[in-house]
Amino acid sequence: MQVIKLDETNAFTPxxxxxxxxxxxxxxxKIINFNLDAGVLFPVHSHDLDGELSILVLDGEGFFLGAEDTEIPAEKGDILVSEIREPHGVRSTTKMRILVTIAPPT
Incomplete structure (x- = not known):
């Protein structure tokens, strides 16, 4: 068992x-916490692997991004689920914290 304190990863880089x-x-x-300053782009990308991922918005607002300039509004509590091979990314409009889970890990 492992307990992770997300408040300890609440740091931003301007x-x-x-x-x-x-x-x-x-x-x-695999679980990764990304903190995006306001206006930061986590570029659309994909992985040449089988599996799934989720992106949970912990705080803030922005957009989930996908292929062909897809933008889906994203705010605290929203979760995106997709295949790892499917293009995905995030663009923040405010300071934004996201929690990414990848199964299986890359």
């Missing part, structure tokens, strides 16, 4: 994205 790897050494999944 004009950038800050990453905290919370669970890395699991065969089943």
């Amino acid at each position: 004009g950038q994205m800050k990453r905290f790897i919370l669970v890395e050494k699991s065969e089943s999944f």
Whole structure:
């Protein structure tokens, strides 16, 4: 068992994205906390792997991004679920904290 204190990963870098790897050494999944300053782009990308991912908005607002310039409004409590191979990204409009879960880990 492991308890992770998300309040301890509540740091931002002005004009950038800050990453905290919370669970890395699991065969089943990986959990990463990304904190995006206002106006920061987590570029649309995909992975050449099988599996799924989720992106949970912990705080803030912005957009989930996808292929062909797809933008889906995202705010605290929203969660995006997709295949790892499907293009995905995030653009923040305010300071934004997201929790990404990848299964299986990459």
